[in-house]
Amino acid sequence: WAGRCSTSWTSACGPRASPGRRPAKMNGQMWTGNELESVITLVVSSCVPGFCFKWKLVAVMNDIITTMFNKKFMEELFKPQELYSKKALRTVYDRLAHASIMRLNQASMDKLYDLMTMAFKYQVLLCPRSKDILLVTFNHLDAIKDFIRDSPNILNQVDETFRQLIDMYSCLSAGEFQLIRQTLLIFFQDMHIRVSIFLKDKVQNSNGRFVLPISGPVPWGTEVPGLIRMFNCNGDEVKRVEFTNGGSYISPQREGSFDLYGDRVLKLGTNMYSVSRPVETHMSGASKNLASHTKENAAPNPLAKEELNFLARLMGGLEIKKPNGSEPGFRLNLFTTDEEEEYAALTRPEELSYKVINIQATQDQWQNEELARIMGEFEVTDQPSQSTSKGDDLLAMMDEL
């Protein structure tokens, strides 16, 4: 390949990579099967520049979802255990976010994590019933399944996780769900980062606290407040009195479905950005539209040029210009400029820093037992046999082109 082998794409494909010698990226890391697939997709679609970015995002999405629903990682998650520490969760999140060819700098990563944390806190806090935290998870999975609806392999993985969730959690009592919810709320305690989409929708106050409505439907199984019934010692109702409790509640319409497919009824956990809106988190006042809304940008995509250079490098046509040319060329910046991103990283308040452990590919000795255990189950690279065979298939396909 580009870094090591011949200079042309086709000649790299001609002689097959011998078993055990896996193709390598420019920075020495191994290609996963999915990354190869992504590259092929890019090569094919580079003829149609307008689709480039979208294909890249699809590739990123597929990679992240495949990694997240990796069988071993899911097995690890489903073991009964204490909640991850904040450090461990942030590290896992970092790993997931970098499971594709997408890269984020520290500041953008922090911002993304803030957004995820506050959104999830909101969802857990506002669940009408304790059991609804499961419905929230099902909403998440339904949305994920929609992203990868054209990839049956990944879809199966997600469905499998869905079934495991149903098996494990459907039989828990309301009290047990409430304990889970209370534990999650302890994790999110004292986080009040303001998110602009929440501020705009008036679900969050300017002090960062969420708005708790005192009207609307009561949870399924709860009666609308206002009635006192009194019984005599024989159990006959002898008196009925109404009172005003202060809120203005109504009866709920129906219960959400806990099946593999069904109407969840609950809106918490559905895609917050299904209506195109800006995404910002406020700490220092910096703001940036998330990259997925680039169709709003009239200017030519600065990433497109980078992309083409990357492809050209793969094809061996260009020399590597950058001194530290180890970047695969797709970096997501959640701020307006690189300078702003750097500034945000420097000025992030101490109490909000995540103290992320810097992950080296495989070599670090893990001091932290907990992280070692999680990372042991959580591998970004596929099993060797899998990726080689996938690589072989792709190479074979390209031979026929």
Place this chain on the structure above:
Amino acid sequence: PAAPPHRAGWSPRSPCPASAGCVPVTQATPTPSRAVMSSPCDARALTTRCAVAMAAGDTGYRKERSVPLKSSSSALYNNLSVLPLRDKQLTYFAAVHGSTVSLASASADGLSVSHRQLQAKEGGLAVSASIVTQASWCVLPSRVLLVLTSQKGIQMYESDGSIMVYWHALDVLEPPPAQAVFARGIAAASGRFICVGTSSGLVLVFDIPSKGTNITLSEVLEEHRDSITDIASEVGENPDGDADLVTADDSGALCVWRSKEEFSLLTKISAFGWTCSSVKLWNGVIAAGYGNGQIRLYEAMSGALRATVSAHARWIYALDLAPLTGKLLSGAEDSYVQIWKLSRSPDTGDIEIEHCHSECVTDTQLCGARFCDPEGNAFAATGYDLSEIVRYGQV
């Protein structure tokens, strides 16, 4: 003057027992002042004030100065304990945050507050800090102890939190079970014991000497099959029998006990599908708060259901009872504190409950609420993520 307009819940069948010279107040009259009520009402004066005030409007409580906390409160059942110290003109407050308990000692006007924080004790090798589930003062005739329950065990302190006098570690099971392990539910019983519940449904009974650290585990009650949520002892006088302790669990089942000499089970009240998160016992009446927002009243001796109240739109997290007046308060995730009045009809013996007052703590899921005095003239509450204790006093 015309008869006072009835407000829902005020029944003419239960008039003020003193009934001498109390001036009824019409709706035109503004908030009833104490001067109006200067009739020779006896200890039951509040019934009169309640009835009269309710004729004129709500029994007024107004917001008083909040007491700040060093850390915000966690979303745990019954997460506020109050110890009024009348002789010192101070009130102690305790609320739990993760593995810490915030203690605040406030002067009567709330201007002078001092703080202390207690930590959960780690029992042996610990990867992460043990979470405290509850902190509560237990008032015994000879001493007052502050009890903390956590995932690792039970800690007992002198009432100001200065010295730990006892530590009981929960049994560590190998291999660790798939269920969470913790202690939760605290109450003093019979002037002699402190009862603490566990996540496996056991109730541990500790014998407390009048002073010193020679506290021993004297009995273990095994009736519940689900995690204990709350325990309450009789705070009034039981007219009919000797039921003096009630224990509640996650499934919603209640057990009623006699604790004189030896503990014995008197009756069991079955669950109806919702967690009972908070329970109180007064004059033979059990008041229980549930996860579906309902309050239920039961006869302690027989276990018979006497009233249901659709009180809240969300999970009830706290109940408290003012023993001198029979006032009941309930706090829930729906942001509301509701104040009620319990009574027994002298003719029929029926248990009655009426609504007195609503208070909304905006944008807060309440996790703890208590009266600050045995008459129920003032109450306090705290909520998830709230770094203060909000207080209200009767006007």
